[in-house]
Amino acid sequence: MQQFLDTTLGGLVLGAVYAAFALALCLIWRSTRIVNFAQAAMAMVTTYIALSLINADVPYWVAFMAAIAAGFGLGAVIERVIIRPVEGKAELNAVILTLGLFMVLHGLTAITFGVQHRGFPAPVGTSAISVGDTSIGITPFGILTIVVVALVMAGLVVLFRFTDLGLRMRAAAFNGEVSRLLGVRVGRMLTLGWALAAAVGAVAGMLIAGGDLVNPAFMDPFVIYGFIAAVLGGLDSPLGSVIGGLILGLSLSYVTGYVGEHLAPLVALGILMVVLLVRPSGLFAAAAARRV
Amino acid sequence: MFAVEDLSAAYGPVKALNGVTFTAARGQVTAVLGANGAGKTTLLRTVSGLVRSTKGSVKLNDKDITRTATEKLTSYGLSHVPEGRGVIAELTVTENLRLGGLHRATGSEPMPVERVFELFPRLGERREATAHTLSGGERQMLVIGRALMARPTVLLLDEPSLGLAPRVVAQIFDLLRGLVQTEELTVVLVEQNARSALSIADHGVVLNLGKVVASAPAAELAADEQLRHAYLGF
Amino acid sequence: MERLRSIIRPVASVPLARHLVVALVAFVVAMAVIGSSSQYLQTRYAEMAYFAIAAGGLTLLTGLSGQLSLGHGALMAVGAYAATLVLERTGGETLADVFVALLVAIAVCAVVGVVVGVPAARLHGPYIAGATLTLAVAVPRLANQWEVFGGEQGLQVSVPRATDLPAWIQDLVWFFTAVEIDQYSFLAYLGWLLLAITFVALANLSRSRVGRRWRAVRDDDVSAELAGIHLGRARVVAFTVSAMAAGLAGGLMAMNVRLTAPGAFTITLSLTLLAAVVLGGLGSLTGALIGAGVLAFLPKFATDLGESVGLSATQAAEVTPVVYGLVLMLVILLAPAGIVGSLRTFLARSPLGSTKEKTT
Numbered sequence: 001m002q003q004f005l006d007t008t009l010g011g012l013v014l015g016a017v018y019a020a021f022a023l024a025l026c027l028i029w030r031s032t033r034i035v036n037f038a039q040a041a042m043a044m045v046t047t048y049i050a051l052s053l054i055n056a057d058v059p060y061w062v063a064f065m066a067a068i069a070a071g072f073g074l075g076a077v078i079e080r081v082i083i084r085p086v087e088g089k090a091e092l093n094a095v096i097l098t099l100g101l102f103m104v105l106h107g108l109t110a111i112t113f114g115v116q117h118r119g120f121p122a123p124v125g126t127s128a129i130s131v132g133d134t135s136i137g138i139t140p141f142g143i144l145t146i147v148v149v150a151l152v153m154a155g156l157v158v159l160f161r162f163t164d165l166g167l168r169m170r171a172a173a174f175n176g177e178v179s180r181l182l183g184v185r186v187g188r189m190l191t192l193g194w195a196l197a198a199a200v201g202a203v204a205g206m207l208i209a210g211g212d213l214v215n216p217a218f219m220d221p222f223v224i225y226g227f228i229a230a231v232l233g234g235l236d237s238p239l240g241s242v243i244g245g246l247i248l249g250l251s252l253s254y255v256t257g258y259v260g261e262h263l264a265p266l267v268a269l270g271i272l273m274v275v276l277l278v279r280p281s282g283l284f285a286a287a288a289a290r291r292v
Numbered sequence: 293m294f295a296v297e298d299l300s301a302a303y304g305p306v307k308a309l310n311g312v313t314f315t316a317a318r319g320q321v322t323a324v325l326g327a328n329g330a331g332k333t334t335l336l337r338t339v340s341g342l343v344r345s346t347k348g349s350v351k352l353n354d355k356d357i358t359r360t361a362t363e364k365l366t367s368y369g370l371s372h373v374p375e376g377r378g379v380i381a382e383l384t385v386t387e388n389l390r391l392g393g394l395h396r397a398t399g400s401e402p403m404p405v406e407r408v409f410e411l412f413p414r415l416g417e418r419r420e421a422t423a424h425t426l427s428g429g430e431r432q433m434l435v436i437g438r439a440l441m442a443r444p445t446v447l448l449l450d451e452p453s454l455g456l457a458p459r460v461v462a463q464i465f466d467l468l469r470g471l472v473q474t475e476e477l478t479v480v481l482v483e484q485n486a487r488s489a490l491s492i493a494d495h496g497v498v499l500n501l502g503k504v505v506a507s508a509p510a511a512e513l514a515a516d517e518q519l520r521h522a523y524l525g526f
Numbered sequence: 527m528e529r530l531r532s533i534i535r536p537v538a539s540v541p542l543a544r545h546l547v548v549a550l551v552a553f554v555v556a557m558a559v560i561g562s563s564s565q566y567l568q569t570r571y572a573e574m575a576y577f578a579i580a581a582g583g584l585t586l587l588t589g590l591s592g593q594l595s596l597g598h599g600a601l602m603a604v605g606a607y608a609a610t611l612v613l614e615r616t617g618g619e620t621l622a623d624v625f626v627a628l629l630v631a632i633a634v635c636a637v638v639g640v641v642v643g644v645p646a647a648r649l650h651g652p653y654i655a656g657a658t659l660t661l662a663v664a665v666p667r668l669a670n671q672w673e674v675f676g677g678e679q680g681l682q683v684s685v686p687r688a689t690d691l692p693a694w695i696q697d698l699v700w701f702f703t704a705v706e707i708d709q710y711s712f713l714a715y716l717g718w719l720l721l722a723i724t725f726v727a728l729a730n731l732s733r734s735r736v737g738r739r740w741r742a743v744r745d746d747d748v749s750a751e752l753a754g755i756h757l758g759r760a761r762v763v764a765f766t767v768s769a770m771a772a773g774l775a776g777g778l779m780a781m782n783v784r785l786t787a788p789g790a791f792t793i794t795l796s797l798t799l800l801a802a803v804v805l806g807g808l809g810s811l812t813g814a815l816i817g818a819g820v821l822a823f824l825p826k827f828a829t830d831l832g833e834s835v836g837l838s839a840t841q842a843a844e845v846t847p848v849v850y851g852l853v854l855m856l857v858i859l860l861a862p863a864g865i866v867g868s869l870r871t872f873l874a875r876s877p878l879g880s881t882k883e884k885t886t
């Protein structure tokens with residue numbers, strides 16, 4: 001029972017990060033119909049930027065904000081310079097392009113910062129909280145993770161539901177031509193979408209790194225887990241991405257806890273295939289069917 | 293006033309628009325007629341900068357707007373309702389309307405969404421509905437209402453009657469006629485349905501193979517039997 | 527001259543015969559080159575051969591049937607482990623052991639190819655990319671799960687010593703190259719022999735009715751289906767063939783590296799293969815060969831370059847993936863047809879070129 005509780009709590013924390021990551025993919029997918037396979041590498045880069053700042057005695061939360069800002073800028077530049085030429089082209093092109101970007105960012109980070117593991121600080125405790133004599137399987141940083149992810153989501157909901165800018169962004173994503181006829185600067189909105197997604201990815205990177213070791217490969221599992229979480233939710237639905245992230249986090253936590261950690265990716269693959277083949281439009285499909 | 297002069301455009305080697313010239317007078321409905329493939333849609337898309345013009349000019353209230361970026365046109369007072377209506381299906385009725393008002397004509401008063409609901413009570417009943425649940429007639433009302441939110445002086449409509457029941461077409465055209473008077477609108481109404489269009493138009497322009505073959509007051513066109521048979525199909 | 531032409535013409539017009547002749551000539555040339563090369567170069571040529579086999583399979587899949595696979599690194603891992611385990615059982619001391627190991631590697635990968643190919647046939651674009659990428663991560667991790675696979679340290683691979691090879695092979699090599707065969711040159715010869723055979727098979731397949739179906743499926747799946755082509759089946763066959771090539775490549779890789787461990791089969795390996803086929807031009811076997819050459823020879827060049835500008839050894843090792851990544855991006859942005867495709871367009875425009883040859 002104790003183990004089950006610990007595993008569940010661990011899964012929720014993990015799931016929250018997957019959710020944030022899936023959300024970032026979803027933002028990009030909605031606006032440009034591209035799956036950004038470089039998302040994890042971009043988040044890794046911004047995390048390293050934060051680490052350099054922290055090592056230069058910049059306060060943690062300032063570095064956290066700097067990572068978000070760096071993500072925002074990186075996302076915008078990448079969309080403008082690299083992605084713009086393949087928007088609306090054959091989908092294979094964008095896939096290959098973002099994979100190439102993944103390799104480049106990976107290698108450049110390794111060259112700049114080295115491949116060794118480095119400790120990454122956390123702003124709050126990273127050992128399990130105790131209630132009386134028994135420790136429960138969640139850490140203060142775990143709780144912080146869930147809170148931060150919840151805040152990010154709330155922020156996005158406010159942006160998209162209640163602001164004019166959010167309305168413009170959604171319109172540009174759903175129907176670029178009509179939006180242009182209504183005066184929306186669609187290109188700018190797409191850039192903003194990528195920037196925002198990369199900022200969300202940067203937050204996820206900070207949450208994964210906190211209290212742990214980082215090296216240039218530390219985000220690699222998120223290339224696939226973020227994708228799978230987003231696909232579980234239907235790729236198009238932000239809420240679906242969040243739920244997909246939680247489901248994946250819990251599932252993988254149970255597999256790791258009860259079956260064997262090395263089987264986790266295989267189970268994730270199984271989940272992905274079942275969803276793609278049985279419910280191609282995701283677990284929480286909206287009206288439109290999806291062609292996988 | 294809205295004037296197109298010698299406007300030409302091509303899709304690769306295909307010349308879809310070949311030296312089109314006409315003027316739409318302020319406060320009037322100018323119908324642009326012609327068979328399927330005549331170049332009507334291309335004309336509007338070229339005016340809006342969605343298709344690049346190869347020659348000619350477009351003037352809006354004596355301001356040259358040829359090759360102006362599409363996104364800027366609403367701020368100059370030109371709204372274009374595209375073929376196939378162009379509701380943003382994923383947004384609600386209210387969101388579509390709000391979007392229409394975000395980039396309105398420079399210097400104009402914002403228009404409350406409620407005003408559109410007064411014009412189209414049916415939309416008011418469905419204000420929170422997602423647009424993809426609307427009927428064809430409701431969608432047409434929505435896109436016209438959305439265009440009005442930008443406070444245009446010139447409104448381009450591409451085949452608003454397409455796929456609608458005659459009764460609904462009549463209803464929408466009546467509303468349009470009323471709007472032209474109350475809002476001082478200049479309307480360019482592209483239609484294949486020439487009979488209905490001429491019934492509310494002041495002036496008519498007939499296109500064939502990308503060229504103007506006739507331009508005359510609506511009543512005159514409707515009375516020209518030969519022209520009607522050759523180009524207008526009624 | 528006229529007589530020569532009359533002999534060549536019928537051969538040249540039968541694709542199988544032409545492919546065989548080209549392959550034979552290429553193999554003989556390769557033997558001569560390998561025989562007179564240093565041990566270092568022989569190892570690179572062997573590496574080029576197995577990369578080319580894997581890339582050939584992948585380019586056929588992506589270029590001809592339009593399916594992207596980022597899981598070919600995983601399939602190579604399957605082939606490598608299969609061959610390694612067989613060699614462990616048989617001792618790996620004779621040529622027969624080697625061939626049995628490679629055949630088992632191919633067979634196991636054929637099975638895996640069907641298992642993966644059936645669901646993959648229903649996916650496209652980013653979905654198949656994501657799914658196969660997951661495969662690339664998941665499969666090598668399994669080595670840590672079960673003891674037979676030797677965990678993170680991996681398994682040693684035994685390969686026959688040159689003196690254990692049949693005398694006729696030793697003589698044949700001596701006769702052709704005037705150099706005694708040793709373990710390094712043996713693996714290079716073996717790699718290029720199998721490469722020649724694989725490419726003949728793949729080239730023929732792409733020319734055959736099966737290949738035409740794949741292209742039809744790639745170009746327009748709806749019309750292909752209307753024309754009575756069973757979409758799923760054509761894709762599964764393409765995936766399986768390509769998996770078999772990856773399996774063979776993996777088996778050869780195991781023998782060359784002499785160690786099979788999960789660390790060798792990273793996402794980067796899969797992406798590297800992708801870089802090779804994208805660079806060469808999707809669908810082109812010649813392109814795959816060029817790409818494989820880059821894969822085999824670039825790392826040392828790039829690492830040297832990195833060190834010469836003052837990077838440490840570990841940093842310099844990262845220059846290579848950066849180059850591959852840049853290659854992927856630049857080819858997509860500037861020359862989506864790859865080297866071979868771009869050359870072909872260039873030649874087709876110039877009076878010298880002929881555009882007849884489409885899929886070699």
Ligand SMILES: Nc1ncnc2c1ncn2[C@@H]1O[C@H](COP(=O)(O)OP(=O)(O)O)[C@@H](O)[C@H]1O
Nearest residue numbers: 303306308326327328329330331332333334335
């Ligand atoms: N995107 C396009 N690409 C190529 N040709 C087009 C395109 N759109 C329209 N055309 C051609 O241009 C001509 C005019 O079309 P269009 O403006 O749509 O006519 P209409 O709206 O009067 O039916 C037609 O011959 C049509 O086939």
Ligand SMILES: [Mg+2]
Nearest residue numbers: 332333334375
């Ligand atoms: Mg039209």
